[in-house]
Amino acid sequence: MRSDRNTSAPLGLKIAAGLGLAFLHLPILLIFLYAFTTEEKSYQFPPPGYTLKWFAVTWNRPDVWEAMGLSVRVASISTAVALVLGTLCAAAVSRTKFFGRETISLLVILPIALPGIITGIALRSAFSFAEIPFSFWTIVLGHATFCVVVVYNNAVARFRRVSGSLIEASMDLGADSFQTFRYVILPNIGTALLAGGMLAFALSFDEVIVTTFTAGQQSTLPIWMLEELVRPRQRPVTNVVAMVVVLVTFLPILGAYYLTRDGDQVAGAGK
Amino acid sequence: MTAVLFQQVSRHFGTVRAVDSVDLAIAEGEFFAMLGPSGSGKTTCLRLMAGFEQPTSGHIEIFGETAEGVPPYRRNVNTVFQDYALFPHLSILENVAYGLMVKGVGKAERLKAAEEALAMVKLPGYGARRPGQLSGGQRQRVALARALVNRPRVLLLDEPLGALDLKLREQMQEELKSLQKSLGITFVFVTHDQGEALSMADRIAVFSDGRIQQLGTPEEVYKKPKTRFVADFVGSSNVLPPDFVRTLGFGDSYASLRPEAITLGDGLGRKNFAGRVVATSFLGAANRVTVEAAGARIAAMTPASIAPPALGETVTLSFLPEDLHPMDGAR
The missing domain is CATH 3.40.50.300 (P-loop containing nucleotide triphosphate hydrolases)
Known part of the structure; x- marks a missing residue:
């Protein structure tokens, strides 16, 4: 039906695309909007009035701080664990050849492909089978399973682009393994690790499903929000916290995007 | 040391x-x-x-x-x-x-x-x-x-x-x-x-x-x-098969003969053999003349100042006996 191939997309398609994007993002704006409403029990539109008092209320709620603190600690430690294990695993898979290498690569990636609920149930039954009490560390373990994948995926791609002769050249010039890692490997994979770490942090920070199965009495921030939704008291506090969560997870993801985009010319071979 | x-x-x-x-x-x-x-x-x-x-x-x-x-x-x-x-x-x-x-x-x-x-x-x-x-x-x-x-x-x-x-x-x-x-x-x-x-x-x-x-x-x-x-591998030496080496009066083994050691015509103290010209090429400083003799292809370098023989012509080629080197290895 089109008479000219060079014209832009038809108006109908443009509208459909716009509606699709609006459907994705408007609800987030609504969350922000209701952080400022004066009505605290229900979400009526438009809000009857606007106020900043919920920020102060949130600031003074100890349960928010507790949940936030727990989430930050869990995300930090899971990311740290993931950085170490993910880097080591990526180095092994990309630098050496050994029996079962492809299998290991698949097994490392599998946890992120599995539904979170499977990972959660599996970990929960494993913990109770081994009679490990639920604690801060069981949450960290649960989160580390998918954080490792993110770091590994970022690092393995970069490792493959660091030419093997660079490492040999470093050893040849007198650097031992540690110096070679510090002066040659780390500068070349550093941005990939940072990006992977940021993504891992963001993933861990808003994780609900695995946490539900691996946490004991503690609540991470997302769990706290879930609990908060069922009781209609000071509802906008939840919205204020949601805004903070969006910022805390969105900024690292944005950072990771820019870091991996610019990292392309860093790791080429010497040629 | x-x-x-x-x-x-x-x-x-x-x-x-x-x-x-x-x-x-x-x-x-x-x-x-x-x-x-x-x-x-x-x-x-x-x-x-x-x-x-x-x-x-x-x-x-x-x-x-x-x-x-x-x-x-x-x-x-x-x-x-x-x-x-x-x-x-x-x-x-x-x-x-x-x-x-x-x-x-x-x-x-x-x-x-x-x-x-x-x-x-x-x-x-x-x-x-x-x-x-x-x-x-x-x-x-x-x-x-x-x-x-x-x-x-x-x-x-x-x-x-x-x-x-x-x-x-x-x-x-x-x-x-x-x-x-x-x-x-x-x-x-x-x-x-x-x-x-x-x-x-x-x-x-x-x-x-x-x-x-x-x-x-x-x-x-x-x-x-x-x-x-x-x-x-090293350069373009002629490898002569044992049969041919024997007809030239040497032992029964493969032998090498460098193209620049071979000249057109005969001379005093030189070993000679006849060959039919199958290819010639101009290399600037020299001509390479390839002949067929007793089933082997043999290349000779001749000065560019001398016109190369025509294809199909039978020519006499010669070399000094010390330039022919018998080689190790099975035939």
């Missing part, structure tokens, strides 16, 4: 014998070439010297010290890599100073040494650039400076000129040679280019199938190839 010593050194990868019972002694200050086609074991030998590979069996010494089990970073040996392997995240000066940095030499001192090394390879003032901003020939020089700044006792070069174009390659050949003479360092280089090996090396080891086929000066290897492989 012996710089590098191999005693019955083998390196096997699974069932592949990359290096097979190699004996080798490279003298101090020597410019030594390891020549061979790809997969002949020459690069594995170089990597055994650098320490990137460990021998499956046998014994290696570098300046009298046992080398097996010693990691690359504890050997007083440096390598110029085939792909140069410059660190892309460091400047040229930092690249050259890298070896001194990891050894803990102070910053001012190592940067000064790096500047001097860059001047030595004729790249003064390039220190601030990145490897990506340099041409192939310049990167080659940086790789050389980065190795030499450590004052190694042996410098290993893996196909150092392979990636350069012809003119640059000839220029670098001369520079490498004069650099080696002035520094007095033992150079060991790997190449598949026989011209490069012949023009640069003091001695050549010709490799095939993990073994050294012949070890000698360029002249020996060129004029008196020991095996058919060497005769074929």
Whole structure:
């Protein structure tokens, strides 16, 4: 039906695309909007009035701080664990050849492909089978399973682009393994690790499903929000916290995007 | 003194014998070439010297010290890599100073040494650039400076000129040679280019199938190839089959005869044979005339000043008996 191939997309398609994007993002704006409403029990539109008092209320709620603190600690430690294990695993898979290498690569990636609920149930039954009490560390373990994948995926791609002769050249010039890692490997994979770490942090920070199965009495921030939704008291506090969560997870993801985009010319071979 | 010593050194990868019972002694200050086609074991030998590979069996010494089990970073040996392997995240000066940095030499001192090394390879003032901003020939020089700044006792070069174009390659050949003479360092280089090996090396080891086929000066290897492989690989020697060698009055073995040792016509004290001309080609300084004699194709170099014979013509060719070299090996 089109008479000219060079014209832009038809108006109908443009509208459909716009509606699709609006459907994705408007609800987030609504969350922000209701952080400022004066009505605290229900979400009526438009809000009857606007106020900043919920920020102060949130600031003074100890349960928010507790949940936030727990989430930050869990995300930090899971990311740290993931950085170490993910880097080591990526180095092994990309630098050496050994029996079962492809299998290991698949097994490392599998946890992120599995539904979170499977990972959660599996970990929960494993913990109770081994009679490990639920604690801060069981949450960290649960989160580390998918954080490792993110770091590994970022690092393995970069490792493959660091030419093997660079490492040999470093050893040849007198650097031992540690110096070679510090002066040659780390500068070349550093941005990939940072990006992977940021993504891992963001993933861990808003994780609900695995946490539900691996946490004991503690609540991470997302769990706290879930609990908060069922009781209609000071509802906008939840919205204020949601805004903070969006910022805390969105900024690292944005950072990771820019870091991996610019990292392309860093790791080429010497040629 | 012996710089590098191999005693019955083998390196096997699974069932592949990359290096097979190699004996080798490279003298101090020597410019030594390891020549061979790809997969002949020459690069594995170089990597055994650098320490990137460990021998499956046998014994290696570098300046009298046992080398097996010693990691690359504890050997007083440096390598110029085939792909140069410059660190892309460091400047040229930092690249050259890298070896001194990891050894803990102070910053001012190592940067000064790096500047001097860059001047030595004729790249003064390039220190601030990145490897990506340099041409192939310049990167080659940086790789050389980065190795030499450590004052190694042996410098290993893996196909150092392979990636350069012809003119640059000839220029670098001369520079490498004069650099080696002035520094007095033992150079060991790997190449598949026989011209490069012949023009640069003091001695050549010709490799095939993990073994050294012949070890000698360029002249020996060129004029008196020991095996058919060497005769074929080093230049364009004629390999004469045993039947033909017998008809010429020599023993019953393969023999080599260089094209430039053969002339058109007969002369005093020369051996002659008749052949039918099957091809002629003009090479600038000479003509190559290929004849068929007793079932073998034999090439002769004749001066360009003499018009080559016509195709199909039967001509008499001759050579001095001492130019024909019987070779080892089964027929």
